[in-house]
Amino acid sequence: MKGSCNTLFITDKEMDMTKNIIGVFGPGNVSDADEEWQAAFSVGQQLAERGYVVLTGGLGGIMTAASKGAREAEGITVGILPGTRKSGPANEYVDIHIYTGMGEARNAVNVKSCGAAIAIGGGYGTLSEIALALKCGCPIILLKSWSITPHGAMEPPGLLIAQTPEEAVGMAVLAAEKGGF
Amino acid sequence: MKGSCNTLFITDKEMDMTKNIIGVFGPGNVSDADEEWQAAFSVGQQLAERGYVVLTGGLGGIMTAASKGAREAEGITVGILPGTRKSGPANEYVDIHIYTGMGEARNAVNVKSCGAAIAIGGGYGTLSEIALALKCGCPIILLKSWSITPHGAMEPPGLLIAQTPEEAVGMAVLAAEKGGF
């Protein structure tokens, strides 16, 4: 943490802080035996090593995996929770808890707060975040996630598709540095 | 309107009002020369004829088409707007204007307020509403809309797919009467 803190907040005063958050979106119902969980852990770890704050929905599964990976690399993690302080805690690897109390409407907040995001695995909430990211101009990288095709098209839209955690992180960092689209 | 008013609000006091709204979701950038626009107009008309309130996002394209269809059948239309009274008006066929001022986060409100919904055409906002509907238990019928497939699956999930406006309306009415899933 000391390292990333220095990088983030002290040394690099000139860093554009509006670009320093990268999201990791994915379902809450996968376990650490799943390859998606392992991918999310690795993604979280790599993002923190590169000095990015890792933002998730704050709950279980992919969200826990990414937050745990970031924590182990001494990064800062943010969780944007659908519920309130009273309706239940975030996973234990979240540093900054934002309780929205607005249910799935918080998915739009997730997307708007990231310089780029990586979606891992499936789930309908994740699909909504992919769609909202595309709608709101947040670059989104898909890793083992949904395939989507518009009506009348043979091919899916020009999404960024990664095959490995390393590739996903590389694409996300590049997109965040470019400043969205 | 007189007819639907009587049906909705006066005669059938016992009707479950929590089931009386059906949503029509779709992009704002289609014109009345497009088949999706014509489909949405027809869907709005049929829903109003059957006594349903038609809820849309309140803007142009598919949203205007469905609202206009419902208006011509003397139905009541609701628009859940992303902006505020000051940021711009709804289309002229919306009766009840709900200004959320919350941007795309309002897509979750659209979904939660309908007994069932029909998605027509593409657009990323529409895809987010399909996903949020699936997430929140709002039955969603796709008509000339997205094809979505989860990671690792050969087939899309068990969505309700309609081929015609008539079929879409029939499916939506049936689903709304069942009370969601």
Added chain:
Amino acid sequence: MKGSCNTLFITDKEMDMTKNIIGVFGPGNVSDADEEWQAAFSVGQQLAERGYVVLTGGLGGIMTAASKGAREAEGITVGILPGTRKSGPANEYVDIHIYTGMGEARNAVNVKSCGAAIAIGGGYGTLSEIALALKCGCPIILLKSWSITPHGAMEPPGLLIAQTPEEAVGMAVLAAEKGGF
């Protein structure tokens, strides 16, 4: 209802529909033995008689009273609910149920959707709606409600204070017709 329907939706096509909703805000924990409840019932009735849609938070107490008054005058009532279809129903006098699922954040939606609003009685939620109305440019009339004074001032800010339901309705209608501030 037939009358108000005709007025609202059929005959007066030229009426500016963006001004046709007036809100009634107040706490959920008052009973029909309380003078605030009776005032809210009368306000709802008078607003409906004048052709306005009555918008409330959809729950009990003042919200039920205003909706019931409007229903008895054959008006249309809208309820903007903090919860979801699954978390609980609106009061039985609400025609159009908007389920936001966003808790108290829905108070901002209430305020933004009204041409003017009347706050009756106390409660902290009501105070937040008074403040948000003042912030968002929704004319707000106080009837048996909070007294608020900014720091350093001897007098409360220039709020519209009504002494009777009749006066409150008159002020709200006038403000809504003027189009906010």
Added chain:
Amino acid sequence: MKGSCNTLFITDKEMDMTKNIIGVFGPGNVSDADEEWQAAFSVGQQLAERGYVVLTGGLGGIMTAASKGAREAEGITVGILPGTRKSGPANEYVDIHIYTGMGEARNAVNVKSCGAAIAIGGGYGTLSEIALALKCGCPIILLKSWSITPHGAMEPPGLLIAQTPEEAVGMAVLAAEKGGF
């Protein structure tokens, strides 16, 4: 920062992270010549020195003052913004930018995410945050802020009123450690 980082994230693993955020709410239109601005700066500084993350609405005036104070004490600052990345930046002293894109509805998020909060100065947005805090169970301390009295009461409700920044910080820390009400 190094010190507070260690305190917050590394050394004190057992610290309850759900209680580590304290909010500072206040209007955007005060300048550093105003006593409220100086009070907010001092409050931000003291909160950071005690190891708390300082959460504000991310904009100017009181929000800038509190964030700047916290930054100078090497603390971490969070800004919950009403707009989006495209609609405008946070003040330069915000580390973690949460863009909600939901306008004043974000005031509810501010309140729900804090273990306690201090309101400084006036403004209607601030009054709404005071009310929402009281509604949502977030302990709220008033410093040079609104006076509010419910209908029929001679006295304001039992709010925590502080006379100095030191007293406000002491009350907020105590309340946050108690865990709300």
